Amino acid sequence: MSNxxxxxxxxxxxxxxxxxxLVRPARATSFEMQSAIADYASGAPVKKGRVTxxxxxxxxxxxxxxxxxxxxxxxxxxxxxxxxxxxxxxNPQRDVVRFTLGPRAGRAVVSxxxxxxxxxxxxxVARLSDGTFWSQGVDVLVTLAACLE
Amino acid sequence: MARTLITVPSTAxxxxxIELRTLIAHPMETGFRPGADGLLLPRNLITRFSCRYNGxxxxxxxxxxxxxxxxxxxxxxxxxxxxxxxxxxxxxxxxAQTETVSLSVT
Numbered sequence: 001m002s003n004x005x006x007x008x009x010x011x012x013x014x015x016x017x018x019x020x021x022l023v024r025p026a027r028a029t030s031f032e033m034q035s036a037i038a039d040y041a042s043g044a045p046v047k048k049g050r051v052t053x054x055x056x057x058x059x060x061x062x063x064x065x066x067x068x069x070x071x072x073x074x075x076x077x078x079x080x081x082x083x084x085x086x087x088x089x090x091n092p093q094r095d096v097v098r099f100t101l102g103p104r105a106g107r108a109v110v111s112x113x114x115x116x117x118x119x120x121x122x123x124x125v126a127r128l129s130d131g132t133f134w135s136q137g138v139d140v141l142v143t144l145a146a147c148l149e
Numbered sequence: 150m151a152r153t154l155i156t157v158p159s160t161a162x163x164x165x166x167i168e169l170r171t172l173i174a175h176p177m178e179t180g181f182r183p184g185a186d187g188l189l190l191p192r193n194l195i196t197r198f199s200c201r202y203n204g205x206x207x208x209x210x211x212x213x214x215x216x217x218x219x220x221x222x223x224x225x226x227x228x229x230x231x232x233x234x235x236x237x238x239x240x241x242x243x244x245a246q247t248e249t250v251s252l253s254v255t
Contacts, residue, residue: 005209064217087214092181096215099224104207106166113217115179 030121033087036094037125040085041133048049051084052136053124057138062116064147071108071126071134081108090120103129113131115146150246150249151175155236157250169200170210173238175245178212195220195240203232228254234250 037046054068062145080103086096108126115120121129123137156170173195180192198220199209207226225236231254239249 074241091215092179093214094215095211097213098211099207100211101224102207104202104205104227104229105225107225109225111221113221115215115217 018112022111030089031087033094033121035122036087037123037135039048040087040098040125041127044131044133046135048135048137049127051124051136052119053138054099055122055138057140059140059142061114061144062115062118062142063144064090065116066111066113067122067140068109068111069124069126070110071128072127073108073128075103075106075108076131077103080105080129082129084108084110085093085119085127086114087123087125088114088120089122090113091117094102116140116142118142152237153197153236153246153248155248155250157234159251160253160255163228163230163254164168165182165228167228167252168223168225168227169236169238170221171198171200172219172221174208174219175240175244177212177214177220179220181214195238195244197237197239198222199237200224200226201235201237202226203230213251228252230254234244 052070052073059065069084073081082103084097087094088096098115098121113143117139121137121139123135125133127133152174154172154241157166158167175195178190178193184190195212197211200207208224210222219223233249235247235249239245
């Protein structure tokens with residue numbers, strides 16, 4: 001009798017745990033990364049949108065991950081992107097790279113290759129000439145990690 | 150001198166947006182990685198990249214340890230006049246290298 005109850009409880013526990021794993025809530029951006037982003041934005045609010053962060057969602061080799069960040073902007077003297085920065089969550093340092101652009105860029109698109117130490121979230125932040133900041137975050141799975149960055 | 154690979158169109162129309170692709174051979178040692186003797190390998194990074202178009206700074210980047218080895222950077226610029234594009238890399242231990250490419254604008 002008590003054995004049967006036990007089994008039922010265990011099953012329920014198991015189901016609950018499984019459910020937790022499956023419906024893991026969207027992970028909040030880590031505090032350290034958020035403070036790095038706030039530092040880049042010098043306290044200004046960073047809104048979501050206008051930035052397209054292109055990165056393979058499943059990375060086979062963390063030693064050289066191709067990324068492309070493009071920002072929706074006309075790139076005129078009056079309205080252009082002045083900077084693009086990429087931040088990570090779980091490498092030894094939060095900064096990845098900070099680009100400085102100007103109206104002469106013509107197109108606010110940059111590509112490079114980065115290292116990823118583990119599966120994590122990455123955020124690209126764009127600084128516009130009107131003083132606003134826009135961002136996009138992506139989650140990536142890394143199967144082979146870079147050697148400690 | 151590190152080997153570099155720079156891809157720039159040789160000619161462009163005035164006002165055309167051209168893509169500039171650059172790559173430099175560099176280990177980008179992070180300073181977080183132990184070597185064969187178990188001690189950390191000293192940091193050796195390129196920390197700054199800049200591109201000047203006839204002397205005017207049009208693009209720059211601050212690189213950190215999370216950049217892959219042999220840093221590759223591709224970006225765009227508007228072709229305004231014929232002249233030279235100079236690409237400079239600066240880094241730890243006094244690393245500095247500049248390469249120039251000429252561009253003719255019609």
